[in-house]
Amino acid sequence: MATIEQRVQQLEDREEIRELIAKYCHGVDGRDEDLFMSIWSEDAKYLIGAQFGDHIGIDAIREILHGLWGAFTEMHHWATNVVIELDGDTAKARVNADVTGTDTKGRALMFAATYTDELRRIDGRWKFTVRDIDLHYMTPVLEPWSNDNESRFAEV
Template sequence: MTNPAVTATLEQRIAEIESRTRIGDLVANYCRGVDQREEELFLALWHPDASYLIPGGRGDFHHTDGIRQSLVVIGKAWKSTKHWTTNHVITFESDDVATGRSDCFAICEHHDGRVSLVSATYDDRYERREDGVWRFATRLVTRWFVSAGEEISLLPAF
């Protein structure tokens, strides 16, 4: 079996590194968009026909309007969120299609000030289409646990 890293040209290897970086930015900006409630940024991460799937009662959100509605649902559930994504592994199906899996830990503040800890895994499909920008085609969220709300001391904002 031939090692693709050995047979790929320098240009192909650089293109893959650039794509990995852009996809990493995409995943990081998902956290930023949700946590900072940056709707414009968040919506720019998704293709117009994308699906954002959150089983377990949160809902499945399709296309731009549905994904915009997901922010309303998240806002009703939590006063604020802080997400950290890790263990991100990307597999390329082609130059313009990749899948990814990452784990997420989040601290979510209830509207009454209590805090819950959340663990989840994201299974993603990323596509680079006509405009040359990597975006989510699909994101499936598997939540492993959501702890009961606890009262903890939050530091005041600086």
């Protein structure tokens, strides 16, 4: 049986990892480079797959971040169904994500993905060492997309 201190530490670790997952979303969506880059280990692997490629190391991750921002004028990530497995100073997480975005052509897109994460406590803080994204689909939502709510909902 774990001690109360061990149980509290596990709760704190889980909460910090959940916050790290949220920082990923806020960083990429809010175009906050400092926040987004703060969540990765120096040797992290950001594996986005065939659509956007695999990026290893902090410099490559920063480069693809700018590539994503160049491809999408806006993105909105919602992470859910977070499952975390702790093992001392390492952890694994599985996260489902619904993402909406608008590309540079003005098309609204909807994505569904699963993130398989590996994390490590570095200097007392949890960081992603691997984020492996399984993109289930990426599909247009409405053509043409408009932020003008009055005209967009007039046909509904």
